[in-house]
Amino acid sequence: MKFYKDHYDVIVIGGALAGLSSALMLADKGKDVLVLERHNLPGGIASSFVRGGIEIEAALHEMMSIGEKDNRLKVGKFFDDMGVDIEWLKVPEAYHASLPGLEVTLHPGLSTFAKEIDAVVPGTYDKVLSLLNLCNTVFDSVNELSIHPMSKAKMLLKHEAFVKTAGYTTKEVIDSFDLPKKAQDLLAPYWIYVGSGFSDLPFTIYSVLRADYVGYGSYIPRKFSHEMSLKMAERAEAMGVQIEYRQHVEKILVKDGKAYGVRTARGDEIHADYVISSAYPNKVYTSMIEPASEVPSKAIKMVNGRRLSLTAFSVIMILDDTAENLGIKDYSVFKGDTMDTDLLYKDLAGLGPYRYLTCICHNLGNDTATPPGTCSYSITTLPQVKGWKTVKAEDYDRVKHEVAKQMIDEMSAYLGVNLLDHILEIVIETPMTVNRYTNAWNGCIYGYAHTMEDHIIARLQTAEEESFIKHLEFSGAHAISGDGMGPAVTNGRKAAKNVLDTMAAEEAAK
Numbered sequence: 001m002k003f004y005k006d007h008y009d010v011i012v013i014g015g016a017l018a019g020l021s022s023a024l025m026l027a028d029k030g031k032d033v034l035v036l037e038r039h040n041l042p043g044g045i046a047s048s049f050v051r052g053g054i055e056i057e058a059a060l061h062e063m064m065s066i067g068e069k070d071n072r073l074k075v076g077k078f079f080d081d082m083g084v085d086i087e088w089l090k091v092p093e094a095y096h097a098s099l100p101g102l103e104v105t106l107h108p109g110l111s112t113f114a115k116e117i118d119a120v121v122p123g124t125y126d127k128v129l130s131l132l133n134l135c136n137t138v139f140d141s142v143n144e145l146s147i148h149p150m151s152k153a154k155m156l157l158k159h160e161a162f163v164k165t166a167g168y169t170t171k172e173v174i175d176s177f178d179l180p181k182k183a184q185d186l187l188a189p190y191w192i193y194v195g196s197g198f199s200d201l202p203f204t205i206y207s208v209l210r211a212d213y214v215g216y217g218s219y220i221p222r223k224f225s226h227e228m229s230l231k232m233a234e235r236a237e238a239m240g241v242q243i244e245y246r247q248h249v250e251k252i253l254v255k256d257g258k259a260y261g262v263r264t265a266r267g268d269e270i271h272a273d274y275v276i277s278s279a280y281p282n283k284v285y286t287s288m289i290e291p292a293s294e295v296p297s298k299a300i301k302m303v304n305g306r307r308l309s310l311t312a313f314s315v316i317m318i319l320d321d322t323a324e325n326l327g328i329k330d331y332s333v334f335k336g337d338t339m340d341t342d343l344l345y346k347d348l349a350g351l352g353p354y355r356y357l358t359c360i361c362h363n364l365g366n367d368t369a370t371p372p373g374t375c376s377y378s379i380t381t382l383p384q385v386k387g388w389k390t391v392k393a394e395d396y397d398r399v400k401h402e403v404a405k406q407m408i409d410e411m412s413a414y415l416g417v418n419l420l421d422h423i424l425e426i427v428i429e430t431p432m433t434v435n436r437y438t439n440a441w442n443g444c445i446y447g448y449a450h451t452m453e454d455h456i457i458a459r460l461q462t463a464e465e466e467s468f469i470k471h472l473e474f475s476g477a478h479a480i481s482g483d484g485m486g487p488a489v490t491n492g493r494k495a496a497k498n499v500l501d502t503m504a505a506e507e508a509a510k
């Protein structure tokens with residue numbers, strides 16, 4: 001029996017959130033899809049692993065864009081529409097901020113959030129709520145415009161706040177509200193999820209992040225992020241998608257500026273009308289296009305011109321007691337010795353000690369996260385990729401353990417418990433781990449940084465020009481929306497939509 005068909009409509013490289021979203025959407029429209037995944041499991045970063053008989057989340061802190069069952073946001077709705085049935089658990093709080101002079105737990109809901117800030121910084125309710133409402137208006141515009149593009153004149157009429165704030169940084173807009181520093185600090189913690197300091201972060205991106213997480217709350221799947229990828233893969237196969245694991249795609253075959261198939265490390269040459277790649281454009285344009293003469297110089301310029309976003313360093317532990325007994329009170333803690341995001345961003349270029357940590361105790365959002373009498377606790381920072389690139393192989397083990405120890409010591413001091421005395425299992429994930437398991441370029445987890453120079457609006461406008469090879473689309477955190485698991489799903493859907501639109505246009509032109 002032949003392993004592959006002679007021809008597919010679409011080959012998707014990578015069976016993680018983005019690639020599987022593309023596959024589901026294409027299969028839903030009756031297309032014949034092959035997914036090639038180099039690992040022996042689906043999911044990429046959206047995965048879990050087992051240590052000492054305990055299943056452990058590999059990455060996910062919280063998912064955006066899910067929403068309640070009767071009021072789904074776009075990612076939650078996509079899963080429902082595709083028949084991917086996930087048991088979503090709402091994270092109980094927005095976050096606990098542990099910042100100089102502040103120990104505050106804030107909860108989702110725009111007015112709840114503003115009230116809780118007002119309780120700590122009196123007299124700020126109206127201004128904070130009005131900032132959050134502005135974020136919400138921009139968020140609604142982004143959602144509508146991403147589905148219904150419109151003329152500039154109409155946009156100005158219907159989406160005034162979005163248009164007026166688009167050219168400003170987050171810092172500029174927040175400063176214009178003239179809030180006391182403590183209130184500003186309490187509005188900053190999620191910043192690391194988008195990976196740019198506020199002097200360079202478009203307010204549009206801040207708005208989406210803030211309105212989504214604070215307005216609607218965040219969610220986790222009961223069976224970890226792997227529940228998403230496993231169920232997506234299962235559903236895709238039920239819809240007729242062929243998924244092959246342990247198949248590393250080495251080359252994307254191109255002729256006369258148009259992709260027509262791939263070659264795997266095993267030597268199979270497989271043909272399709274379209275290729276969707278979860279591999280980073282940096283990797284694709286520098287080593288995967290065959291023949292290399294088909295790589296346009298503009299594509300190399302584009303990948304060199306974009307700034308990679310952040311990678312991850314995470315210490316994930318299973319502890320030998322309950323969260324309550326260990327004094328862990330919050331699902332999510334952001335801890336920093338300053339809330340100057342520009343300074344913190346610079347700090348992430350080094351190898352620690354890191355000044356901004358994000359800690360998660362899954363048991364406080366998921367009562368079945370670990371066996372009774374234990375709990376999970378992860379301490380994470382998201383460094384820039386350049387620092388870790390300087391670590392020599394012979395120093396890697398030492399540096400990794402030093403950084404992990406600093407992070408454990410800092411959180412032990414915060415909790416008043418020596419975490420080292422309570423570790424049943426520990427895993428240290430570094431940028432190298434991410435690179436090894438997912439092939440992500442330099443271990444990057446968020447694609448390209450959202451900056452004023454590389455504004456999402458400009459990305460949307462130049463998307464067509466940046467489609468350098470016909471019938472080749474990109475699907476992953478490195479595509480237009482960037483940043484995280486929810487956007488990876490959105491990017492996967494967008495890549496599939498581009499393929500479907502091109503198919504329809506080419507059919508119509510025949």
Ligand SMILES: Cc1cc2nc3c(=O)[nH]c(=O)nc-3n(C[C@H](O)[C@H](O)[C@H](O)COP(=O)(O)OP(=O)(O)OC[C@H]3O[C@@H](n4cnc5c(N)ncnc54)[C@H](O)[C@@H]3O)c2cc1C
Nearest residue numbers: 014016017018038044045059061062249438476477484485
């Ligand atoms: C510690 C940590 C914590 C995080 N926390 C959060 C969080 O709380 N919320 C959030 O939204 N995001 C979080 N993220 C980021 C998020 O996990 C990623 O942005 C997202 O999962 C990326 O999904 P993806 O589908 O683009 O890529 P990936 O998950 O990187 O998957 C790419 C897939 O393609 C496959 N592949 C690559 N090249 C090839 C090839 N040549 N041939 C075949 N297969 C190939 C890989 O094996 C992999 O399966 C976190 C990440 C880390 C590391």
